[in-house]
Amino acid sequence: MKYNLVLSPQQEKFIDCYVASGNATKSAIAAGYSENGAGRRGYELKNRYQAEIDKRTRAEIKSLVPEALRQLKSLALQSESEQVRFSATRDILDRAGLKPTEKVETVNVEKSADEMRRELEELRAGEVAKAEINFDKGNKSEFVN
Numbered sequence: 001m002k003y004n005l006v007l008s009p010q011q012e013k014f015i016d017c018y019v020a021s022g023n024a025t026k027s028a029i030a031a032g033y034s035e036n037g038a039g040r041r042g043y044e045l046k047n048r049y050q051a052e053i054d055k056r057t058r059a060e061i062k063s064l065v066p067e068a069l070r071q072l073k074s075l076a077l078q079s080e081s082e083q084v085r086f087s088a089t090r091d092i093l094d095r096a097g098l099k100p101t102e103k104v105e106t107v108n109v110e111k112s113a114d115e116m117r118r119e120l121e122e123l124r125a126g127e128v129a130k131a132e133i134n135f136d137k138g139n140k141s142e143f144v145n
Contacts, residue, residue: 005052014045019056 007015010031017027024042033041046053076088093099111119 005049007049007052011045011049014042015049015052015056018042018046018053019060 010033014027014031014033017030018024021027024046025039026042028038028042028045029035072088072092075084076092077085079085079088
């Protein structure tokens with residue numbers, strides 16, 4: 001269910017200032033709240049109107065997109081630095097969904113269950129033989145009767 005948020009002029013001013021500055025205390029003071037309680041009041045207002053703040057922040061960011069794209073295009077076409085031109089061009093292509101795919105190499109090894117059992121038995125037999133050799137080396141002693 002959507003409803004229209006009814007704000008006082010002071011609350012509107014707080015939200016506008018907060019979107020512009022990101023500072024709740026300064027926004028509360030700019031909106032006309034007492035400096036003594038501005039920190040607490042700003043914190044309360046920020047939490048109470050967080051959804052509206054987020055909505056207006058997104059709208060503010062969206063309004064900057066055309067200028068950001070113009071600047072990125074300008075960098076890609078007119079920058080003196082080859083590295084800057086390359087980076088700007090890559091960013092434009094990435095944002096257009098034309099990012100190159102990364103090379104993925106898949107190796108499939110298909111062995112039957114019997115082949116895998118034989119290989120496991122060979123590995124186990126080799127480990128047992130190594131263990132026996134090491135045991136014999138470590139336990140050499142002379143017996144005296």
